[in-house]
Amino acid sequence: MSEVVRLRGIHKTIKGRPILRDIEFEVGAGEVVGIIGANGAGKTTLLRIISGLSIATGGTVEVSGMPVDGRTRLPRSIGVMTERPGFVEGVSGTRNLSYLASIRGVIGVEQIAGAIRRCGLDPDDPRAVAKYSLGMRQRLNLAQALMENPELVILDEPTNGLDPLGVRDVRRIIAETAAQGAGVLLASHLLTEVEQACDRILVIDRGQIRRSVSGSELRDEASALLIEVAEPAHVGIIFSRYPDSRIDPGSDVIVTVHRPEPTPEVIRKLVMDGVALQRVQPARASLEHILFEAIEHRQ
């Protein structure tokens, strides 16, 4: 898989305050990488540096093999969806995208209409953008980022203001975009959205990447069961049947079992073994857990 983005030792300082520290990662063609973190963790700044909108204090950024410095060298084939969509308010969405597309001049009316349709809007809608709802503006913003089929798509909070159908559409569009070979970088507060859409997730906290977790790791965790037993002695019984299990670090009666078989079957076997079950639930993984763990580790 060829690299679309390559970051090495990225630092960013604003008024003496470090915003990003030693950020290093790559995004491959066709890969979807999510960035999660608390407010002010540095997600948007990082995306802006990759887009060429902000200037890194140190380190190197390469997009499609070309260096990006945020001054004279900006990425050539990139689609950026910023957190706050900005458009010419007095004209229609299609007209807005036509204006933007005319700058590069690489696509025509058909491709613009196609991108608008793909994002769930009507290209023939004559209404001015000023009349659009927040959700419609977000969809139009997504369409402008995708319409020129860039090699790298950067999405900052793409589901802000979208209803559940819109969120599902965004997920589908991200998958389609990656399938066409584009690298996708996605920052979002919605952990389930990131979890479902991304091949890899970076947890960023106070300007540093604390953890990188792959989608398969998450799915493994999601397929686990959390079991609470009445007696600590019963934990041994669980381990004898499911040796891959691990005990919760904060309790001697809670065990995470990696589910080799359907949940009812696990329960049935443990009851037969004489385990007094207090609670059985899916060990929802968690990205939320990983994020909190990263933040708590720092604290």
Place this chain on the structure above:
Amino acid sequence: MIWRTVRIDILEAIRPRRIGLAAGIFAAVAATMGRTVRAPLDGPPPNQWDVALDLAADLRWVVWIVVPMVAGLCAAHITGGRDIDRSVVTRLGSKATWALTRVVSIAVVSTLYTTLAVSVSAIVAIAFTEPSVGYSAYARLPLQEVSAAAAGKLYELPSGPSPVLLLALISVTTGIAIGAYTSITSLIATMAWPRPWVPAVAAIGGVLLLWRAGTAVWNPLAHLLWPLHGPNATGSVIPWAATAVALAVEYTVAVVAARFLIIRRDL
């Protein structure tokens, strides 16, 4: 590429509510300003169109009304359009190119705003100026009588160029002159410090600078128009060329400053 980008900027700037509000303020100010048309005794006879010329050369009106309003409008346009700027810059692929488009678009936008200011104010001022007040006796002897649009007063038409053309010329040239100044001030200020309070600073800076310089310095074009309304107007190539050079220098400074500031700044 540059013009396509400028087009987006201009369309973004022309917001009906903003334009309507600005036009209303200009009209209200012009309606309430007391006005006396001045003209040299040995010069061509003054007429109602001199109101427009007089307005363009009125230091109080220019410095305290037009410059703050236009600088504020330009700066508000720059700071308010930052979200769409990001979509534009990532397509241009160069902040240096964007700096050039910024200067061109702000020059056009500020000229549009100033032309709006001068034309609205001039029309209202003409309508609100009593024909018998402040004019010479010659001006009150009608050669051709026309009805001024708003007030229905009787005026004489100048015998030189078409009065409508004259008003348009005054509006546009004053627009270019003030626009050159406001574009530089607001552009540099907002590029360097893109914050909501910058429009006010740009306006105050403009007021102080123009108060010291005077209208003859900042607006040589309007000054040159004085002889145009008379029957013996000849004009001169040299001042026009000097004015063109001055404007070229102003905009070159703006381009260099914008490039210097923009490529070092985060968007």
